[in-house]
Amino acid sequence: MENIGWKPGLESGLNVWNAKWMNGVTPEPQDRLLDPAFIFLGTLQVRELWKSDLTWNAPLVRTLFKEQDAERIIASTLCMSRKQDAVFWPLTNDGVYSVKSGYGIAFMEFFEKKGTIKDKSRISMTGRGFCKSRLWSLPGPNLWKILIWKIITNTLPVGFEFQKRSIEGNHICRMCLEDQSYSETIEHIFRDCGLSVRVWAGSLLGIRVEGVTMVPLSERIINWLRYLEKMEDGERRVLVFLATLWGLWTTRNNAVFKGDRVIPSVLLESIANNVDIYLQAMRKKKEHSEKVLGQAMPSIGGNETRAIKDGFPVYMVGGRDQCRRIRVKVDAGWSKNLAAGIGWVAYDGEGIMFEHGSRKITAESALHAEALGILAVIQWAAGKGFLHLEVVSDCLPLLCQIAGYAGVNHVVKGILQDLKGLYACFHCLGFSYIARNLNAVAHGLASRAMRL
Known part of the structure; x- marks a missing residue:
């Protein structure tokens, strides 16, 4: 049980100091909080770190935790559709336990006890993770x-x-x-x-x-x-x-x-x-994988359909005959200091740009930033009352996760759950891929927002 991580829900009962709720680890407190005078903080729960609008209370988080951990917490996203705390396995990308990852832990413990490996980074190709993880990749x-x-x-x-x-x-x-x-x-x-x-x-x-x-x-x-x-x-x-x-x-x-x-x-x-x-x-x-990906996929039940538009994968929710919709190109920029920016450009049915926007955000990874960008676009379109929407992104791994072509990374799983909660706002909602060089306007907006 010591390697299990937690994803906080809206009604989280996780203890801030005991549970591994920060992407599978327990955040480290500020040194001054170790003084017995702060013992009253021992029962602090994760939900007490949120403001009334369900965003992180950044000043409080920075007061409680060391700088690096505080910024990672603020960069993380709460899943609005999950009330209860959820268990996940932090040693795999999709958050699901595998025998392979468990064997990696057993390997580490065996060699640490044997004394062959005194420092975990000694058997890692990049100084992080397990030797077996790097080896098999x-x-x-x-x-x-x-x-x-x-x-x-x-x-x-x-x-x-x-x-x-x-x-x-x-x-x-x-x-x-x-x-x-x-x-x-x-x-x-x-x-x-x-x-x-x-x-x-x-x-x-x-x-x-x-x-x-x-x-x-x-x-x-x-x-x-x-x-x-x-x-x-x-x-x-x-x-x-x-x-x-x-x-x-x-x-x-x-x-x-x-x-x-x-x-x-x-x-x-x-x-x-x-x-x-x-x-x-x-x-x-x-070549075989590209050929399979380029073939039209059959209906997967309900009103959800996988299809191909202009040679690129598209995922649609709604009737296929309802194809008249606005098109929004979205992109995100991200840096290793967790600063990120999102930018988007909206086009009408005739391909004329009628609105654009950008915003600086914090994100744990580039994939996380791209997911937040798509969520922001869909929330904007739902608020405007648009019923036919196509979201265009140059992040193919994320689009494949949305469409079900690939396993969902545990970092963006909550965001994708919130996305599905917004599907009902549209008669037809589509996701399509575009090459990076064809998404220059949204990319420029995202890059400029990140530098603000």
């Missing part, structure tokens, strides 16, 4: 990533591990090019073996394995991946790196079980072929 087949996982966790079945367990057999490296007897360890296979040294030197990745024996191989692999990702053409370099590790492992297996011997040039050619095969498969997968 890398390009490449899962088999390659599983191999890296086993290297990091020291669970590969190599000769040295058999020898430690008193298992009889030949425990020396079978793929060494020299006729010398080296114990088959994970470090030797992927770093110290004569074949490995030649393969890394010929891979053109800029990686040198000589003279790094003082650094554990698991840490070195993470550092190499971080280094390759930041380089030009980083995705392909990471693929080559993963393919090289996989090639060395399969070569070792062939040497052990089949007695095969491979020279470095042949192995390097095989590695390049594996990378090309993967990239070709990904291109075909992308």
Whole structure:
């Protein structure tokens, strides 16, 4: 239960200091509040941080919490359609628990107890999150990533591990090019073996394995991946790196079980072929996905319809024959200091602009800002009494979440619930995608509002 997060409802009974209600964590209080004189604040509830109009009481929030946490709280949005507190799982994007995320926690706890990892950031590609989360998001087949996982966790079945367990057999490296007897360890296979040294030197990745024996191989692999990702053409370099590790492992297996011997040039050619095969498969997968997305979708029940307009995905609520509507282009800008701005431009049925607007807001992420922008546009249109509305955005991930093509991120789930509550205000409501360069006016308004 300690990893469960909470989304406050309008009738929230969450304790400010005990519950993980700030995007899955408990906000940190100001140092002066730790004084016993402020013990009366111990029963403070989240709903007491709101003003009468259900917006955050910014001065109170900044008084109670440290600056970074206070700004994150003020940037968050309350779901007006949810009265009770809701549970969510903060370690997944959609807020739903998965075995994979639970395994990541078990992995962390195991290594912390074992003492292998003293700092969580040491096993993270970016200093945040879990090693497993970053690993599985890398390009490449899962088999390659599983191999890296086993290297990091020291669970590969190599000769040295058999020898430690008193298992009889030949425990020396079978793929060494020299006729010398080296114990088959994970470090030797992927770093110290004569074949490995030649393969890394010929891979053109800029990686040198000589003279790094003082650094554990698991840490070195993470550092190499971080280094390759930041380089030009980083995705392909990471693929080559993963393919090289996989090639060395399969070569070792062939040497052990089949007695095969491979020279470095042949192995390097095989590695390049594996990378090309993967990239070709990904291109075909992308083409297939775009083809499926470009096909008209059947009715999904009720008055909701998925369709295609001008080659872009559209999501409509209402009768398809009621197509006469105003068109509003909306965009949002966001910066890492949580400052954001939204801008929108409204066009009539003849394509003539008749109104526009912008506003500075705070948001937790770019996706959050885009969702707030769409919500603001729909609230504006409902207040004006428009019955036929098409909302146009350049944020395809958010549109896919609205239409049900993709899972909903827990940060915007409450906003999308409020959006659905406004559907009844319209006879026909549509969402469509537009390229960024065709949404320049709304983008300019949002950028200018963000800088105010």
